[in-house]
Amino acid sequence: MKINFARVLAGSPVVIALLTGTTAYTQDKTSEIDKLFSWATPATPGCVCAVSQHGKVVLNRAYGMADLEREVPLTPNSVFDAASLTKQFVAAAILLLVEEKRLSLSDDVHKYIPELPDYGQTITIDHLLTHTSGLRDWTGITPLAAADVDALTLVLRQRGLNFRPGEEWSYSNSGYVLLKEIVARISGMSFGDFARKRLFEPLGMKATVYQHDLREIVKHRVLAYDKENGEWKLDIKLDNDRGGGGALFSTASDLLIWNEALTGNHFGTFVTGKLQEPARLNNGRQVRYARGLYLNTSRGGKVIMHTGGSAGYRSILTRIPEQGFSIAILCNAGETGDRGAFVRRIFDLLVPATATQTAESKAPVMITDSAGAAATDLNSKAGLFFNERTGEPLRLIVNNGRLGIAGASALVTVAKDRFRNPTGLLMFMSGDEFELQFLSQDQFELKSMEGQITRYRRAWPYTPAPGDLKAFAGRYESKEIGAVFQIESQEKGLVIRLEHSPDKTLPFRPVDPDAFQAERMTVRFVRNKAGKVVALSYSNPVLRNISFTRLNNQ
Numbered sequence: 001m002k003i004n005f006a007r008v009l010a011g012s013p014v015v016i017a018l019l020t021g022t023t024a025y026t027q028d029k030t031s032e033i034d035k036l037f038s039w040a041t042p043a044t045p046g047c048v049c050a051v052s053q054h055g056k057v058v059l060n061r062a063y064g065m066a067d068l069e070r071e072v073p074l075t076p077n078s079v080f081d082a083a084s085l086t087k088q089f090v091a092a093a094i095l096l097l098v099e100e101k102r103l104s105l106s107d108d109v110h111k112y113i114p115e116l117p118d119y120g121q122t123i124t125i126d127h128l129l130t131h132t133s134g135l136r137d138w139t140g141i142t143p144l145a146a147a148d149v150d151a152l153t154l155v156l157r158q159r160g161l162n163f164r165p166g167e168e169w170s171y172s173n174s175g176y177v178l179l180k181e182i183v184a185r186i187s188g189m190s191f192g193d194f195a196r197k198r199l200f201e202p203l204g205m206k207a208t209v210y211q212h213d214l215r216e217i218v219k220h221r222v223l224a225y226d227k228e229n230g231e232w233k234l235d236i237k238l239d240n241d242r243g244g245g246g247a248l249f250s251t252a253s254d255l256l257i258w259n260e261a262l263t264g265n266h267f268g269t270f271v272t273g274k275l276q277e278p279a280r281l282n283n284g285r286q287v288r289y290a291r292g293l294y295l296n297t298s299r300g301g302k303v304i305m306h307t308g309g310s311a312g313y314r315s316i317l318t319r320i321p322e323q324g325f326s327i328a329i330l331c332n333a334g335e336t337g338d339r340g341a342f343v344r345r346i347f348d349l350l351v352p353a354t355a356t357q358t359a360e361s362k363a364p365v366m367i368t369d370s371a372g373a374a375a376t377d378l379n380s381k382a383g384l385f386f387n388e389r390t391g392e393p394l395r396l397i398v399n400n401g402r403l404g405i406a407g408a409s410a411l412v413t414v415a416k417d418r419f420r421n422p423t424g425l426l427m428f429m430s431g432d433e434f435e436l437q438f439l440s441q442d443q444f445e446l447k448s449m450e451g452q453i454t455r456y457r458r459a460w461p462y463t464p465a466p467g468d469l470k471a472f473a474g475r476y477e478s479k480e481i482g483a484v485f486q487i488e489s490q491e492k493g494l495v496i497r498l499e500h501s502p503d504k505t506l507p508f509r510p511v512d513p514d515a516f517q518a519e520r521m522t523v524r525f526v527r528n529k530a531g532k533v534v535a536l537s538y539s540n541p542v543l544r545n546i547s548f549t550r551l552n553n554q
Contacts, residue, residue, distance in 0.1 A: 029349040040064030045225045045333035050252035054324035066222035079220040080330040083308030086248040091292030093183045095271040112182045127165045128175035129291040130279035134161035135174040137542035145482045146500035150244025151177045162544040166282040169430040205254040212246035214238045224312030226334030235312035255328040259319045283450045378403045385456040459512040476548035
């Protein structure tokens with residue numbers, strides 16, 4: 001097919017279509033796929049979308065611009081920072097070394113990285129691969145750190161874990177930082193060189209490279225953008241903001257080659273099987289994550305996928321092996337909408353549902369609450385609660401007449417004081433399909449799907465006077481983060497600022513005795529036996545209980 005470059009530069013939207021071997025059905029649906037990306041124009045960044053069916057590329061289209069300043073359009077050959085899509089390549093590299101008996105999944109990480117602090121618990125290679133290590137995610141530390149340090153340095157500074165290894169699932173970029181370092185130390189070559197020689201070159205992924213220095217030239221690299229005050233602004237992370245360990249650059253079509261290699265068992269039964277094998281927690285629960293890959297189901301069968309995001313770059317790589325369907329979407333616009341919704345819509349367009357599947361999809365989804373639910377005073381049950389053992393916060397909310405958990409899903413009413421979580425979300429409590437029972441308006445028990453009971457209490461009323469708040473003011477230092485908090489008291493709460501960046505402040509409001517919150521961050525102060533405030537504990541969704549010690553010079 002001859003490409004009309006005049007239309008590429010002048011058309012709206014900017015679109016290049018390479019439809020070699022495209023079926024008639026696919027050709028009929030391309031205009032509908034175009035509508036999904038109609039927001040991408042010659043004045044905006046956009047996406048490249050590539051689809052294969054049964055090993056044949058049936059769609060490879062580009063929408064929008066690669067460089068707004070120079071008016072360079074995106075093309076199917078455009079190269080993007082693929083962000084966390086890297087994890088499946090890291091996992092494959094580790095598994096190749098395991099297969100060669102150069103390491104074992106059960107090995108203690110300290111065997112290869114002895115400088116990692118001793119946490120009193122064994123962290124295995126497999127804990128890193130499956131996000132069950134308990135390591136704090138470095139992406140939650142970097143915004144607080146004073147020095148410009150790389151991710152590996154930050155990980156090695158941490159003296160505590162979020163949880164005991166294997167007890168929970170929690171996405172941790174830190175684990176994969178260590179895994180790349182382990183590949184390098186065992187193989188004697190950088191992770192980028194190992195990936196090129198053992199993964200990319202054998203598969204013919206000619207446009208794919210793991211680049212350690214992001215300032216070096218990457219041919220056909222696109223720039224990334226995000227909206228700020230209604231205008232597109234450059235949004236790219238380099239150097240230590242990106243972790244300091246490099247990034248994977250690839251095209252949508254190259255990523256389809258990778259997907260096809262996994263579907264075709266190119267790397268053999270062990271590597272391919274372990275990449276797709278669901279992880280298990282210590283209690284036996286199977287979670288919907290394998291090694292560098294999420295696992296799910298759809299009307300077409302098993303869904304194996306991962307997403308990625310770095311600054312304005314967004315990506316998703318999905319395959320449904322039973323349908324021979326594979327899709328890669330790479331974007332350079334921070335505001336791209338729901339990438340998963342794009343994939344589902346394109347799958348529905350290109351893989352027609354059978355009569356049975358259509359009937360099932362049209363059947364009403366019934367979630368019936370038990371008798372007596374209407375009399376339940378849901379609003380009185382809403383509020384902030386704390387885990388009585390760990391102090392972790394959990395907020396109950398009421399939305400559309402249903403009790404739910406902030407940041408998670410709505411609950412189903414079982415009885416007046418009993419509620420059930422019908423679908424476990426992997427990102428919340430490791431996918432637990434728990435039951436919640438109120439013992440009183442101020443206390444409930446959460447029973448996990450395995451039967452473990454955790455008790456929560458409502459936050460106690462706490463309205464400190466201005467004089468009381470002055471007791472918390474001062475400077476607090478964390479050597480793990482490498483930062484000093486400056487805390488000032490105000491009339492109704494506290495203001496916390498980073499000493500190395502004093503223009504950035506956050507107001508914290510009191511929520512519990514000696515505890516304050518701002519957005520999803522919690523600070524709990526520690527007193528000595530005399531009642532004097534001597535330290536604080538800081539937590540956010542990816543960091544738990546980082547200790548800050550109060551400095552003497554107030």
